[in-house]
Amino acid sequence: MSSPALIRGHEVVIGLETHAQLSTQSKIFSGASTAFGAAPNTQACAVDLALPGTLPVMNRAAVDRAIRLGLAVGARIAPQSIFARKNYFYPDLPKGYQISQYEIPVVQGGSVSFVLAGERKTVRLTRAHLEEDAGKSLHEDYHGQTGIDLNRAGTPLLEIVTEPDMRSAAEAVEYAKALHALVMWLGICDGNMQEGSFRCDANVSVRRPGAPFGTRREIKNLNSFRFMQQAIEFEVNWQIDRLEDGLAIEQATVLFDPDTGETRAMRSKEDAHDYRYFPDPDLPPLVIGPEWVEAVRATLPELPAAMATRFVQHDGLPADDAAMMTQSLAFARFYEAAREACGQPKLVANWLMGEVSRRLNAEGRSIEASPVSAATLAALIGRIVDNTVSNNAARQVFDALWAGDGTDVDAVIEARGLRQMNDTGALDKIVDEVLAANPKSVEEYRAGKDKAFNALVGQVMKASRGKANPAQVNEVLKRRLA
DSSP, X not given: OOOOOOBXXXXXXXXXXXXXXXXXXXXXXXXXXXXXXXXXXXXXOTTTTTOTTOOOOOOHHHHHHHHHHHHHTTOEEOSEEOOEEEEOOOTTOTTSEEEEOOSSOSEEOOEEEEEETTXXXXXXXXXXXXXXXXXXXXXXXXXXXXXEEOTTTTOEEEEEEEOSOBOSHHHHHHHHHHHHHHHHHTTSOOOOTTTTSEEEEEEEEEEOTTSOOOOOEEEEEEOSHHHHHHHHHHHHHHHHHXXXXXXXXXXXXXXXXXXXXXXXXXXEOOOGGGGTOEEOTTSOOEEOOHHHHHHHHTTOOOOHHHHHHHHHHHHOOOHHHHHHHXXXXXXXXXXXXXXXXXXXHHHHHHHIIIIIHHHHHHHTOOXXXXXXXXXXXXXXXXXXXXXXXXXXXXXXXXXXXXXXXXXXXXXXXXXXXXXXXXXXXXXXXXXXXXXXXXXXXXXXXXXXXXXXHHHHHHHXXXXXXXXXXXXXXXXXXXXXXX
């Protein structure tokens, strides 16, 4: 592995804490709904509001999802873990404490790997623990006041904490993207960063090579990969500037302002003892037996790395293509369905990386929302393979299918007159006419100028209105010009 790049003579050290909102229907300790977008405070029940006499009850589905992640990253699933009260005061925390895990988390260790600039990197995980989310403070449209929405209070979170293994903003972003893809692949989190379902805190410090770790500052609530890159890069340069001016770095929690591109201190950073953690007296230890772990393991999908390896070994895809096919479980399933239907793995991959991805990206769609189904794409590829249509005509058919101008490939081909010309007699006649009309190109080709041949091919294709088979055109032309 290559040595980390230095920035102005300093090594960057980054660890991430990621809050993944778990895809349960109800909250972690109550039966209230977790649905996003409800009117403020309509999905906060007595347990969420911490009314006197209420008791939390553990949501088994949240534990299932924690186990799924632990198994996927090769972590240890704790046979017994403890919930603790994390005490701090904030207006959107109705209990005055957050139920979390401290000393014994449910998921311990593990790792996440990714490829950056052609090099595989692995980030070690320290832990992943279950906890409840707080509510939300609303500062806009309140005439200088702050509103509190407790709908989110009690929503189940899995906080995934790394070791300080990352050495650049680019590494942090690629790790976050890999984790984001994994939690969605496993079905434990919808990954919606705009709605706060997946948000990261970055612990950033700098040091001279070989020196002890520097003082870290935590950038809170980064909800886009672009903002993460910008925030870390600014913070790194801010810290180096300060050190070079002979000033100390003070441990702090900071926020990133995307309008200015700068981080700013929010408060001094608390240490664990400041939160006065102690075991929650209302929740017994969480016991996870081996039978529970094996039952969850049986539901795991094939993981991205294993699937990509299979696509390379069995389908003959290049490694980069296989990685693209496994960018999400839905994308992989689409690829597999199309490949199974037409038996052309490389062509399916090419179309998915080309026309399909181009359209999806331009329109902000996911593969699930593709207007062209896997079966329809396979049918179109089949018509390319059997020479019914040329590649150019196939793109025209695809455009029509995407626009909703039909769903049957053959019907679109016939309606638009795109069937490829396979009549050798008709093609011979067109070639003869083109050669007679372009004596200069004929002379130049025979004089050894290859570009003249390409010009003649273009003329034949134009004369046939794109319906001629390009391979046949090349064959007939070469025969005529021999």
